Amino acid sequence: MALEDELSCPVCTELFSDPVLLSCGHSFCRQCINSHWTSSKSRNCPVCRQVSPQEPVSNLCLRNTCESYLREKNKKEQKDGEHECPIHGEKIELFCQNDEQTICATCMDYEHRWHKTQPLQQAVKQRKGKLKVALRPAENMLLSLRNGAAKDAKISKYNQSQAQQTERRIREEFNKLQQFLKKEEESRIAALNEEEKEKRGKMKRKISSLSDRLREVEEKMKDDDVTFLQNYNSIMNRAKQTLPDSELSPEALIDVQKHLGNLKYQVWEKMKDICPYYPVILNPNAAPPDVSMSNDLTSVTSCVRRQDEPNPLLLHRSRMVLGSVGYGSGVQMWDIEVGNSRHWSLGVCLGSEERSFVQMLNPENPCCWGLRRDGDVYKFLNTTATFKLKTNPQVVRVKLGDCFDKKGGWWRNVSYFDATLNSIFAYFHLPAGMELFPFVIPEKRSGPLRIVPAKVTVTFEQVEEERSLPERHTVSPKVRWNVLFLVLFFLLVVLCVFVMYHLIY
Structure with missing residues (x-):
């Protein structure tokens, strides 16, 4: 690339074409320097800026050098396009059918002397023909697939039908679940509203009862003096009964825990009736x-x-x-x-x-x-x-x-x-x-x-880490009885050995 850079015009940066020499000693393509002078309206050098009053002369030496460089470059490119034998450096022109490898003429004279060989182009032609024959079934299959006549195409069509039917059934099942959840939501909200209505009714009845009693006492107070004094004690007792309770009962409030406690679990438990589990699913x-x-x-x-x-x-x-x-x-x-x-x-x-x-x-x-x-x-x-x-x-x-x-x-x-x-x-x-x-x-x-759907039961087990330390180390009654039995059995064996020792000696 360094030589090619030296043989390149400074203006177009391409290899010199009809190079000319200026009085300052710099060379340019004839067309490049003329175009530069025309555009700049001055005859200065594009490199050193010196004015060249004389007409440029042809640089024959540089032109011949560029032409020689181009010829060598083309030869090298043609040579690179050919394959050489890695052993002898000659052009590969033959194919050994015994070893199934490409060789040169020297290889045929020595290493492959007794092998069956053929020209490289003939070997390529034969093998390309075999490949075309081998590809023919695949081409026919591709044509059948595109025309929809192959078995794979029928399978693809069947898969599309299956996907459509399965999607429809999935949507139907989820619609059932959504309808159930919607119905359950409405039922629970209705129960909440019913309780609130009942509480509100009790409050209204209490207000109505209290209003009636106040009105009754006020009416008694309008009696004449004798009658009022004669009924004073009963009116006072009636007035004391109208006083509201100092504290409200918890039953007067909404039972929130009844509506929200384990809500999702209770709904899931009811869903088991519409979501059966089948131990076997058919294919x-x-x-x-x-x-x-x-x-x-x-x-x-x-x-x-x-x-x-x-x-x-x-x-x-x-x-x-x-x-x-x-x-x-x-x-x-x-x-x-x-x-x-x-x-x-x-x-x-x-x-x-x-x-x-x-x-x-x-x-x-x-x-x-x-x-x-x-x-x-x-x-x-x-x-x-x-x-x-x-x-x-x-x-x-x-x-x-x-x-x-x-x-x-x-x-x-x-x-x-x-x-x-x-x-x-x-x-x-x-x-x-x-x-x-x-x-x-x-x-x-x-x-x-x-x-038949199987019965599904859910059991809850306490996590080991959440157990208290005394409870974690508590020994079950069954384990205690087993330990006691082993101790008694060991003592019995020792006693038998002791008795037998004394009887013998």
Whole structure:
């Protein structure tokens, strides 16, 4: 860059073009110096300000130097655009097919002598052709997506439909909550106004009673002298009764604590009636197309075909409706209302590793542990065994838990109860460590199968830090009895050892 700066015109700061020399010794582009003299109306040098009365002469030496510099610069730029072999410094013109790397002619004579090579441009042409072939499926997919014919486009359309329906249902649920809160607010304000009205009525009645008594005494005072003196004592007693109370009773004030005390908790406690908790939520994305599901995802019914947008993904090959969450350990329990239906299936099943589908439900499939009712007969889904019940349950309770056998192994236990009688009528033992999903199968001849909301109880525990020091260190009666038993047992052992020692010796 230093050489290029020396070969640049001071006026345009570009490389000299047709340079001329002034009498002062400075050089400029012919066009640049002429333009400068025209604009300034004087023939002074733009660098040293000396006047140049003579016409500038061509600087041939400087012009040749600039042209040589430009030629070298263009050669260097062309050379930089080519790739050289890092070993031999020659131009890379070949491609080794054995090692799949670019090489020069010297590389082909030595390191790649026995390898199969081809010209660089031919290799590029072949591989670009292969890339175009590889990109063709992606181009077709992109065209299908833009035209709306691909499966992904159908999924996108289905997602839009799901989002719209879910948003509508969310708004409906929040509208219910808002209506409840609005009604509760109006009810509590009405109760407050009613109490204030009652207090105000009592005050009015007291004022009215007091006014009547004052009027009565004043009327008695207008009697003639004899009558007034004869009734003086009774009038005095009546006048004393009209005096107001020296202190007002607290009952005369609004019971504010009744209206504001734990207000939010009391409202929340009442909201539990309209906000049930369901231990199992069904998965609408894993429901077959001939099953109708309730808006709260807790009830299913067999139908000809759902009215909403069909699911483009077939997540399983059976008529199962799966729960949204699988359980791998711990105790879980949920109730399913089957009513008087004589045809239904329910239980737990093992999802696939990809969780994309569940295997076909059949008696030979060992991945399902459930029951099916067909009329008066009950059948285990993974066996051919059948049985009957004296009383058909209307609510089936499914309990999933862990158990420990005598051999020292952990097992999962799936039990089925009649929830009304709380009596077990079927159970399965299966190995632990598997994630099990609840499922129901609404048969075509059955009524709706509905998850029963669980009863939620709230308990309050005192924070340990808030307990007083004596209370924190108080020993429970059960602990005291255990310590006393251990002390007595130790004394008894010592006594037995002492007696045996004396008997022997």
